[in-house]
Amino acid sequence: MVNHRSLFLTLSHSVGTLKSSLDVLSRNKVNLTKIESKPVRHSKEVFNFVVDVDEDVSNEQLDKAITELKQSKYCNEVKLLGGKSIPWFPRKLSDIDYFSSETLEAGAELESDHPGFTDSEYRNRRKHIAEIAKTYKINEPIPKVAYAKSEIDTWRIIYNELTALYPTYACEQYNYIFPLLMQNCGYSENNIPQLEDVSQFLQGVTGFRLRPVSGLLSARDFLNGLAFRVFHSTQYIRHHSVPFYTPEPDLVHELLGHAPLFADSDFADFSQQIGLASLGASDEDIEKLVRLYWYTVEFGVCVQNDKDGIPRNKAYGAGLLSSFGELKYSIDGIDVKTGNKPEYRPFDPEVACNHVYPITTYQPVYYVANSFDAMKDQMRKFASTKLNRPFALRYNPFTLSVDVLDSEDKLLTLTGTIQSNIDNLKYALEKIRQNKGLSFEYNENK
Ligand SMILES: [Fe+2]
Structure with a gap:
């Protein structure tokens, strides 16, 4: 945990108040290392900012700046957060809505080397779709997008290439789930599935859900979402001119790459574990969790027995699942164009969390997991022993919220829940033993 000082500023919501506050800090030579906005849920009159203060700033300089800020008309409140401060984190599902306006880049603002940069029609389309995410609130149905013929044509090209590879290259869970998505969510070469349909399906099987996002979230916010079984998903598709390339996540990546495995309960639990570990984590620990996410949820390979009983990487x-080229490279073990070969290492969170990765080339190293179940155990152990968070959390699946376990009362309540689950487990076991050899028919129709 970094020992640092931050100022929590509540400013009146009018033009120039942030600039005026920053001017006060600058006049008093209070250098900053980070500025972050924190939305205020119930008021449009004020807004909050947290600024991290450089460690070289003296207490005297800081005190002077705080006094000046407190005397100003526009600064309603100044709080000094000193010592081991814990970053803000969402406590309940609806807190996730705070992220929506805090993207690092808006989805419509394209870099000059983006394939759609000079295409005004494409840029307008991106802007239109980004608006859906900006106004979306959790628990609302995700507005559907009527995809144009050209968008469906792009989808079809990639869909056909990738689905031909999945039986050989994708893990067995993926191949089990994919036909269910075809039946339930409209996955087909001629249709781009709607986020709402996929999200409903996932909620029904593992409680995971999709939430539209307009651009890139910060790593912390993105991982925090996973703690509540929320996956932030884009809703636009890449530019048609280069169907096998996209500089940022798009629908193909989200719907073919990510969404299917959130229907697997072990994988969903593992993803949530990364998210829970990120709540209130230090910046240093967030970096470790990002790398673990990268080597698993983004570029994970696992070993599974193939149809012939021989263990193979999948x-x-x-x-990988959304990239035709890297899917083959990661499993075949060679890039046919360059002759480059990846290295495979057994998945070990303690090693992978410190391993810096490239983002613009195929991965030189893949971490191979034994199973999703084993990954869950490894992750649980890693989070409880290798991260520096000074408190424990518990996810409450009934209220979709997290409790900080910081009092005896909360621990006693938790003990009661665990006891009741153990009793239920014993009861179920007894019933199975008593009824061995008997079969029951459960009436599905009322
Ligand atoms: Fe991704």
Whole structure:
């Protein structure tokens, strides 16, 4: 945990108040290392900012700046957060809506080297779709997008290439789930599935859900979403001119790469574990969790017995399952164009969390997991022993919220829940033993 000082500023919501506050800090030579906005849920009159103060700033300089800020008309409140401060984190599902306006880049603002940069029609389309995410609130149905013929044509090209590879290259869970998505969510070469349909399906099987996002979220916000079984998903498709390339996540990546495995309960639990570990984590620990996410959820490979009973590597990471070229490279073990070969290492969170990765080339190293179940155990152990968070959390699946376990009362309540689950487990076991050899028919129709 970094020992640092931050100022929590509540400013009146009018033009120039942030600039005026920053001017006060600048006049008093209070250098900053980070500025972050924190939305205020119930008021449009004020807004909050947290600024991290450089460690070289003296207490005297800081005190002077705080006094000046407190005397100003526009600064309603100044709080000094000192010592081991814990970053803000969402406590309940609806807190996730705070992220929606805090994307690092808006989805419509394209870089000059983006394939759609000079295409005004494409840029308008991106802007239109980004608006859906900006106004979306959790628990609302995700507005559907009527995809144009050209968008469906792009989808079809990639869909056909990738689905031909999945039986050989994708893990067995993926191949089990994919036909269910075809039956329930409209996955087909001629249709781009709607986020709402996929989200409903996932909620029904594992409680995971999709939430539209307009652009890139910060790593912390993105991982925090996973703690509540929320996956932030884009809703636009890449530019048609280069169907096998996209500089940022798009629908193909989300729907073919990510969404299917959130229907697997072990994988869903594992993803949520990364998310829970990120709540209130230090910046240093967030970096470790990002790398673990990268080597598993994005570029994970696992070993599974093939149809012939021989163990082989299979892809489960979304970056592989949505990329025709890297899917083959990661499993065949060679790039046919360059002759480059990846290295395979057994998945070990303690090693992978410190391993810096490239983002613009195929991965030189893949971490191979034994199973999703084993990954869950490894992750649980890693989060409880290798991260520096000074408190424990518990996810409450009934209220879709997290409790900080910081009092005896909360621990006693938790003990009661665990006891009741153990009693139920014993009861079920007894019934199975008593009824061995008997079969029951459960009436599905009322
Ligand atoms: Fe991704």
